[in-house]
Amino acid sequence: MSSTDTPTAGPANATLLIVEDEPKIARLMADYLESHHFAPTLLDHGDAVLPWLEEHAPALVLLDLMLPGRDGLTLCRDIRQRWPRLPVIMVTAKVEEVDRLLGLEMGADDYICKPFSPREVVARVKAVLRRSQAALQAPEPVAAPVVLNDDGWQALAGDRDLGLTAVEFQLLRVMMNAPGRIFSREQLMDHMYRDNRIVSERTVDSHIKKLRKKITEALPEQEIIRSVYGVGYKYQPEG
Structure with a gap:
């Protein structure tokens, strides 16, 4: 690691959930995030995500699109319904899905396209967490009429x-x-x-x-x- 890669302090060991079924990619993301003072947990099967979230409160979820069991799009939708303020970054090799990931159907907070740079992962995680913290500090919204x-x-x-x-x-x-x-x-x-x-x-x-x-x-x-x-x-x- 060069001097330009020196980790900057992440949000106080914030817990991140990485859902990725390719071990090398999952480990790469986890190692780099750990070096930037995050605390990642790894899951490799879609069916394990919701039960895990019932028991834990991560600061953010990195969610692969293609997973065994429950797929990433379905999981993103379910997370949005049950934990609407939990940030989700989708990881995908299918660029044509980006509009769906970020848009009206699933509402992901951001996306990362494979192949990616580990630096990009850290940068996007930090950016989404900053936006999330700003939203949490904003006044509670008025109940929607519909x-x-x-x-x-x-x-x-x-x-x-x-x-x-x-x-x-x-x-x-x-x-x-x-x-x-x-x-x-x-x-x-x-x-x-x-x-x-x-x-x-x-x-x-x-x-x-x-x-x-x-x-x-x-x-x-x-x-x-x-x-x-x-x-x-x-x-x-x-x-």
Whole structure:
């Protein structure tokens, strides 16, 4: 190790979970993270992850995409549902999966593509932990007016099911996962129709109109989907 590789102090021996079934890669990550004052634990099977997390509280999870047993995408989704503030960095050799890893379906905090540099692993771990700590110190968010249940494809306002169609649910989920972001009609169509079918922008407007009507019936005092003239739509609850 050269002088430029001298470890800098990590967050006070923070515990990290590395889920990787290739022993050489797992050991490489663990050794380098240990040299930077992290305390990694190794698991090599997807089915072992959730039981381990039930008993431990790591600062971050490094999660391989392709695993025996439960795969990385499924695990990332499950972790997001059960431990929403636990940072997850996905490790993948499948570059085409990056949008899914970081985006609307799984919500990973970051990703690392194989082959990678050990320095990159440390840098990304530190960056994600910094963002995580900043989020923990932020004020508690106000309860969302609408809550999504991905397993049942339900959108709930309080205890009331909005009765959304599959397309309406997907449309709402896209916007709710990026509050305040303005989505063009074309961007929304890309998320609504993954089979690349040709639809008009009026189709999006029609779905938005129906979605707004259902939300207004349940929440008459709130406008949570807003139009931005000439641009598109955004999810932005009042308050």
